[in-house]
């Protein structure tokens with residue numbers, strides 16, 4: 001894979017290949033998937049993760065479902081069931097449902113045909129993938145001009161959480177795409193990478209993406225984040241989003257809320273980078289966003305080593321909600337929302 005523009009999602013004629021993100025950074029292993037069920041399992045098991053990447057992958061999952069129904073009389077009902085299985089794979093990232101809705105529209109337009117519209121579905125999935133890459137590039141340009149305006153000419157450090165790079169999107173990245181762009185133009189001189197327990201997206205994935213591009217970074221446990229911010233050279237906390245409510249509240253990786261509180265206390269500005277497909281205006285505020293809880297075992301092991309006693313309870317929410325009041329800017333492919341509110345969100349998102 002080239003170091004700057006690449007994707008962990010590859011459509012190969014009639015099958016889908018995914019870079020298994022559970023094996024990174026130690027191994028680069030590609031899995032080949034040939035059914036919608038394979039794709040639903042891969043999303044649930046976090047072979048692929050990251051809000052936009054989940055949506056793009058699910059779109060290709062619908063294509064696989066249609067291919068497997070070629071020549072079947074009841075193809076429509078079977079592919080609709082595939083869509084339902086894909087939708088049930090993870091609950092928080094609204095990009096998943098947004099992408100599936102686009103694929104369902106293509107399916108419905110051919111509902112009375114003798115066979116599924118495979119070519120049209122491939123075209124729509126590729127469009128979703130390519131649009132995401134283009135959106136990321138536009139987001140980076142808008143974010144850099146915003147940071148230059150708000151933080152001046154001197155190079156500065158930033159902090160990021162989880163992974164929002166090429167691995168989490170169709171390529172380049174949202175928040176990490178901005179950071180890569182900022183580093184390449186000399187605006188950003190150092191990146192503080194939160195390890196992001198329990199799945200370690202920061203330690204395993206963001207560090208891997210940044211080090212491949214020789215971008216200066218230091219890895220830290222989240223517990224050190226406020227101390228780092230207190231030193232004064234971090235100007236921005238730049239993170240992604242899995243779902244943004246109508247009032248600007250943001251669902252993102254667990255720990256984002258804590259970081260935003262520390263950032264506000266230490267005068268660090270908070271930037272959320274997300275495509276328009278991450279907004280969900282049907283949800284009024286963050287409290288109504290479904291927050292995924294995963295198995296307690298995920299926090300009781302480090303690798304294969306158990307780090308907690310048997311037979312204890314665990315609480316493992318993998319997202320939290322950052323109130324709009326703690327967010328300085330939201331950057332999308334369309335522009336920048338300063339001090340997000342119900343009104344400026346509505347004006348920004350409307351077609």
Ligand SMILES: CSC[C@H]1O[C@H](OP(=O)(O)O)[C@H](O)[C@@H]1O
Pocket residue numbers: 049050051052162163164165168169174175201239240241242252253254318
């Ligand atoms: C570019 S959005 C990435 C978004 O997804 C991550 O969650 P997960 O790794 O569990 O899919 C995290 O919330 C990131 O901000």
